[in-house]
Amino acid sequence: ETGVTQSPTHLIKTRGQQVTLRCSSQSGHNTVSWYQQALGQGPQFIFQYYREEENGRGNFPPRFSGLQFPNYSSELNVNALELDDSALYLCASSFRGDTGELFFGEGSRLTVL
Amino acid sequence: KNEVEQSPQNLTAQEGEFITINCSYSVGISALHWLQQHPGGGIVSLFMLSSGKKKHGRLIATINIQEKHSSLHITASHPRDSAVYICAVRSFLGPGTYKYIFGTGTRLKVLA
Numbered sequence A: 001e002t003g004v005t006q007s008p009t010h011l012i013k014t015r016g017q018q019v020t021l022r023c024s025s026q027s028g029h030n031t032v033s034w035y036q037q038a039l040g041q042g043p044q045f046i047f048q049y050y051r052e053e054e055n056g057r058g059n060f061p062p063r064f065s066g067l068q069f070p071n072y073s074s075e076l077n078v079n080a081l082e083l084d085d086s087a088l089y090l091c092a093s094s095f096r097g098d099t100g101e102l103f104f105g106e107g108s109r110l111t112v113l
Numbered sequence B: 001k002n003e004v005e006q007s008p009q010n011l012t013a014q015e016g017e018f019i020t021i022n023c024s025y026s027v028g029i030s031a032l033h034w035l036q037q038h039p040g041g042g043i044v045s046l047f048m049l050s051s052g053k054k055k056h057g058r059l060i061a062t063i064n065i066q067e068k069h070s071s072l073h074i075t076a077s078h079p080r081d082s083a084v085y086i087c088a089v090r091s092f093l094g095p096g097t098y099k100y101i102f103g104t105g106t107r108l109k110v111l112a
Helices: none
Strands: A005-007 A010-013 A019-024 A031-037 A044-050 A053-057 A064-068 A074-078 A087-094 A108-112 B004-007 B010-014 B019-025 B031-037 B043-049 B052-056 B059-064 B069-074 B083-094 B097-102 B106-111
Touching: A005 A087, A019 A087, A019 A108, A031 A074, A031 B097, A044 A064, A044 B097, A074 A087, B004 B083, B010 B019, B019 B031, B019 B083, B019 B106, B031 B069, B043 B052, B043 B059, B043 B069, B069 B083
Parallel strands: A010 A108, A053 B097, B010 B106
Antiparallel strands: A005 A019, A019 A074, A031 A044, A031 A087, A044 A053, A064 A074, A087 A108, B004 B019, B019 B069, B031 B043, B031 B083, B052 B059, B059 B069, B083 B097, B083 B106
């Protein structure tokens, strides 16, 4: 049990719709990062937030956006959903530092039809 | 070529065997993580390394910064070790910003 919770655990959307995924970080952690994991693949880094500011981003288009709130919880928003967005979305929390250990949630599995 | 390469991709072992999983990377890093993922998706952090060696129970992780290589060893393997093991590196993008790059994972099956 990492203390990182994600919601919803599963959801189904159709192409063109928008989705919001949520992540509550472990107590004391000020950094949240988001990952996309397609079936049979390793996770891909989407972006990271530290103290409500984005401070790192992978190769994802602008329709992937995020927020971090003062309590360090976070949201991932995806607009104009495409079929290829179907994946497991993972968030991880950590404490900012040069080598912060990552604590992952169980993920939100998104299916786009 | 991927910036983080793992080998082997798949590994089947008999219970009790010594297992080694390798990770090579081509970028500058500030840390390397070894992660374990069970069916269903949950990921557990096993080790975070920036130099040297760490040991936790039957697991040992080493990193050679000069050679850009890390290994994860499992001694006296057990069927409950069956999982996907993922190597991930933290690489700087610029001042105060960085990204994580993941390997594709090594799928380990330990037979009783």
